[in-house]
Every structure is written in C-alpha cells, then in structure tokens.
Amino acid sequence: MDTASNNYNNDKKNEGSVPSNRNVSLRCCSSRRWGGIRWGKSKRNKVVTADTFQSQEVGEAESLFSVSDHGSVQCIDDRSKKERRISRKGIRQYMSRYFPMLSESEEAVICRIENESSRAEDIIKAMRLHSNSALIQGRGCAILTTIAKDRSNHGSIASEDGISVILEAMRTHGDTVEVQGQACSALGNLAAFENNTKLSVASNGGIELIVRAMKMYPDHPGTQERACGALFNLASLKPNRVKITKAGGISAVVKAMQMHPDDASIQHHACCALWSLAGDVKNSVHIASEAGIPAIVKGMETHQYHPKLQHSASGLLRTLAINSDNKFHIASAGGVPALIDAMEMHPGSSHVQKEACGALRNLVFHPSICHHVRNHRPHKALEAAADRFPIECGDSANSVLDRI
Template sequence: MALRRITQETFDAAVRENVDEFEMDPDEALREAVEQFQSQGVDLSCIVKAVPAATSDDKHQEQTHEILQALESLSVAQDSPDSTKAAADIKCFTEQCLLGFAQRYLAAQKGAYPVILSYCQKSMGEREATFAALSALSALTDGQPDLLDADGKRFLLDALEQHQDDSSVTRAAISAVRHACLKHEQNRQDLVKAGALPLLTSAVKRHSGCAEVVKEASAALRIMTFDDDVRVTFGHAHEHAKMIVLQHNGLKVLIDSAKAHNDNITVLSELCATLSRLAVRNEFCQDICDLGGLKLMMTLLAGSYESAELVRQVLSAIRAVAGNDDVKDAVVKAGGVQLIVIAMNRHMIISAVCEQGCACLSVLALRKPNNCKVIMEEGGALAAVQAMKSHPGVVNVQKQACMLLRNLVSHQPNYSQPILEMGVEALILQALRAHRDCGDAAKAALRDLGCQVELRELWTGKRGGITN
C-alpha cells in the first residue's frame, strides 16, 4: 500500500495549530505533528520537520523555513553589485541543502533551480564564484536529477573544461555530474554524447594525487555504467562501459590511480567498485589482469583485510574479472582462494562480505575442477556453510552459497559426501523454505549433492487441446 503524501504547508499548519490552539511549546508541537501524520500513514520523507522561524525580530513577520529564507536572500543578492553578500548567501543555501533531502526538495518546489543556474552562468569567469555555484548545484540536485536541464548540463561541461587545473572546482563539478546521472538515464546519455567521459578520465590523470578528485571521478564513471532508471526500458550502460575502456583508456587510468593511493581505503574502494563495473567483456577482464589490476587486488585483500568495506569491493572486483577463465586460474595461482576464505572468516558477521566471498569462490569453481580442489582444501566450502548459518535471513548469501556448493560438486561428485557431512542439506532446505528467490539455486545444489529434491516440470513442450 502506497503511503500518503502531504504538502509542507499542511505540515506547518498542523505545527502552528498545536502551538496556537493547544498551547504546546514548539518542540512538543513538532513532535505531536510528526506522530499524528505518521499514525495516519503519511510519508514525511519530503517534509522539513522543523518549526518555521521568523524572518526578522518582528514577531508579526511571516514565519518560514531557513532553507526558504536562504533562497529568498540569494534571489535578491544575485542582482546586487555586492559580490560578498551573494557569496555568503549561496554558501548558506548550500549548507541548508546539505542538511537533508527534505530541505533540497522544498527548495526545488519553490523555484531554487533557476536561481542557482542563473548564479552559475554569471559566475563562470571567476574561480571562487564558480566553485560556490557548483557546490550549490551539486547539493540541490542530490536526489533530484530531474532538475538539470540542457543549460545546466552545458554549464557543468564548460566548468570541467575551463577549470581543468583547479582540483576544487573540478571536484565540485564532478560531484554535480554524479548527482545528475544517478537514476537518470537521459542525463547520462546527454552528458556522454556531449563529451563528459574524456573530461572525467582526464580529471583522474590530471589530479592523480588528489584523493577527493580521484574518488569523485571514479564514482561518476561508475554511475555512467548503471542501468538504474526504472523509467527507461533499455539503457546504454554496456555501451558506456565499452567507451570508457576502449576510447578513453579507463582501465589503465583507474589502475594507475589505485597504485598512487595504496594507503587510502576510501579511494581504493571506489576504484575497485568502478573496475568491477567495467569488466563487461572477456578481454577487458584480461586487460585488468595484464595491467596489474589483479595483483593490486590480491595485495589489497592481503594487506587491508581489516576493512570490511574495502574487502567487499575487492571481492566484487575479483568476482567480475574472474568471468574470464584464464583470470580464474590466475586468481587461484596467486593465492586468491586462501585470501578470500580468510576475509570471509574475518568478517563472517557482515552479510555483504559473505555474499561476495561466496560469489567469488562460486565463479572460480565454475567449470574448473582443479580450482574446486583448492577451494575444498582451503576451507571454502566450510566458510560457505558458516555463512549460511550466520545469515539465514539474507537471501543473497543463501543463494550464492548454494551456487558455490553446486559448482564444487557438479564436476567433482566425490566432494558431495564431505560437504554433506558439514550439515548443508538442512541449511539448503531451510533456505528453500525461507526464500522464494533461492529456489533454483537451492534445488540445483540439492540435486548435484545427491539429495532428494522435488523438481517440478513446468512445461513439457507438448501441445494440448483447448477445452471450453
């Protein structure tokens, strides 16, 4: 059932009524209004849950929210010759937007985008003003990519071109690009056609020593490969990934950047996540390996296994590049199986690490009997069983563990008995009962392990008569 929605004005009126009619203090009035609407099934995610403040010391002055006061002040200041006042106002507006989505949404509803865009266009020739404008645009469009229009896209690309040597302006512009492209396929396609990809990759190369720029640009490149806009049937995710790799040398750019930031876990996580999105073709997986990407991943897994987030991203990247059969063997030869099992055991309580660990081992085992032998010897099956026990309610952990167990025995049936002795049959049956999405993987695992399983034939391919 969809939640009901109300306007900010309706919510504010309820708060005022609690103060005026029921003589509540402001904080109590606010709490009461929130509880009242939530009990009625109202979605308050887009509502600023604050008591409007007076715009001056005059108690009779109309009350409004701080974000709208900042917007009003900025609207007046942008036509003023006093640049200092405008700079202070746009900084205040940006800070208000950063407080939460509700503030950004309210500002957009009250016409903030044309005001900010106008400020952006007037600021282009001056570095500080451009940085402030980009910061405001980035903050406003976070979660609201539909706001960006053709003029806004042009401004972002112009800012990236004209301020290529300025790391702060570049980072702010890329942040705005990232927000504009998340869950918005048309913005992605428009920006790519207009030349965003070479600007993003060149930003990584030009500012390779600046962690913030590398992180932002890597995230923006990754978002260009997303297929996350539910309004679009078919996106250009695959085409964009190929363009980044083939036309803009993206793999080498990212791997070289990772080598330059080998002590920055946040940057390395972003870079690994992006590399996994670019491993869309067999030869790309091999290229990542040849460029030193696999060696880098092994080093990170061995040296930074205490960081669960980095481990998760590295495992995801290994899973992606191991789609190439030669890379599978390279991972195993490099001691990857042992490192994956160690990482899983170290972070067994974290479902995302268990999911990626099982998925990695499953890919390494696929069509590779020799790899299956290594996985069994290094305790990979036992780690998967422990993951199933630790996360019975997480469908993806259960599914990936079932797929791993199935891959281990599909070409090596002699492993069935040792795995069954770990108690997996009961765990798989439990997953089968608890998670509908786990059905196919669980039944395939039971079948290949030699357990009794009901395989229902959904269609025989035979024609039947039509009866009235």
C-alpha cells in the same frame, strides 16, 4: 609604460561600449615566430565569443595562460581590427574582461556548480575551464557522481563529452587522491548501464587510469572502494575484462582486499569486481595465482554479518569452483566452512543461499572435495535452503545432499 599595459588601459577606457558577445581572434606568439593556439590536432587562429568560449574544445584557456615567459598572446578585435599583444602578466586581466568566467576564484566556481539548479553541462564546462585546479576537478567529479546515479542524466553528460573530461582530470591530477577517488566513482556510475559507455571509458584509457589510481594509493580506502566498484561495472563486457587483466587489475583488487581486511565495503566491492572478471576461464586461474581465494575466505570470516559481502563472496567462489584446481584452493583456504556459516548466518537471504548452495555443488563434483564437504556437516543448512527457497536453491542443494 610598456605597450601591453598601454593597450590594456586603452581597452579599459572603452570597456562600457564593448558588447559581451564581441568576437576576439586569439593566437599565441613567441619571440621567434607566430603560431596558432593548439585546438585538437590542428594549429590555427580561433574566433570565440563570451557566449561560446566555455563550450570550446579542452585546452584553450590552458594554452592562453601557459604562454612562455618570453611569449605573448595576440588578440584581434573583429570590429576595430586592431591587434593587441598581451604579455603573460596581462593575459588574465585582458581575458577576464571578455570572458569573466575565467577570473572566478575556486570557491566561487565550486559554489556555482554546487547550486541545485546546476546542470551537467555547467559542471563539465567549469571543469574544462579550470582543468588545472585539483579542487574544482575533485568537486566536479563528486557532483557528477551524484548526478550519474540517475540514468536519465547520462545522456546530457555524454553529450558534453563528460567522460573525456573526467579522464583528463585523472591524467592531470595523478598526485591528488581526492580527484582520483571521485573520478573513479563518477566513471563507475556512468558505466553502470549502457554498454557503449563501458566501451567508451575503456577505449579512452579509463581502465588503465583506474588501475593506476589503485596502485598509486593502496592505503586510501575510499579510492580502493570506488575503483573496485568502477571495475565491477566495466568488467561486464568481455573486451573490458581483457583490458583490466592486462592493466594489472586483478592484482590490484586482490591487494586492496589484503590491505583493507577490516573494511567490509572494500571487501564487498572487490569480490564483485573479481566475480565479474572470473567469467573468463583464464581470469579464474589468474585470481587463484594472485592469492585471491584466501583473501576472499578471510573476508567472509571477518564479516560474517555482512549479507552483501557474503552474497558476492559466495557467488565468486561458486564461479571459481568450476575450475578443478580452484576446488582444492578453496577447500584448503577454509572455503567450505565459510560457505556453510554464510548459509546459517543469513537463512533469510535468497541471494546468499543460492550462491552458497551453487558453490558447494561445484565443489562436490570432485570426489575428494566431496568427502571434505561431508565432514563439515552442511545437511541442515542445505535442507533449510531447499525448503525455504525451492526455486533458487532446490536443485543445487539436493544435488549436494545426494552426493554427500
């Protein structure tokens, strides 16, 4: 019997007398030299206990279980001061004795974190400990998505550095579409309110990872929808809009619209993302250069009965129509009749009426476009909007009527 096995068997004999909180100092060793496990940017021995192990920095479990074939782990019991070198084969057996949470199966972990009493802290710890499990990472992100719908939970997620854990899941499991989609959804919900969170996601490479997910899985509707939703929330800040554009986000969003024309939810979330991005003048031009305007109009024509899409698309066209060149792009793509149809199809929606009236007002500021709008006879729709929603639509509707 080899030394490692013998040591392990000796430990097993005394297992009942070992307190659950006994400290164990851990460090990796190789055939050439001894070296500490990596903890952040430093290399040193680390003392942990069964109670504190889960809350340590990311990487400890992975470091222990990723020892090379010719290496081992040295464990020093702080009571007996005995050193034990454990081979790669015996690592999990030894560690499961001190830290039983490491020996859980994927199914057991998922069952535990799906429990209604589970807190964000428990979910994030589980994701840290099982960072190599795509199944646990995907399910963990999905649960965090649900938890993050409640703004009061954002603090607990942030205190456990949940954003970093989600982003690490995206980096580690780029080949798993479920992880990518659920992570985008979680980030989107977390970035829905606080500006600090939006900046945190961006500063840690979140925008690039979201856009990468869109490019890697263009055929997956769930990932496209969730990614567009995340970009919409992140793009409310100007620094983030710059990063999204630089990462190729505008192109990715327009492509999502082009590849999923029959999916109203993708069309809506994509229009929301582009609407937020179009707040920058350069982005407004960029959207047009990526053939975004025809995609927007096609979405409106395909999903005439979808009020949320008609609202977001009309608002986006309203913003884009501020640019002179974009006025012609919108007119040539059929944007004018699409806006009038939106007003006629949703007469009771103040949101649709407001944005459509605003878009037509911006378009008629150009003489040639004014003639084009007049030919489509929007008079009744404009008069009805001004009469029903005088505060939201009165000024813009009357402005269009005066010009045509």
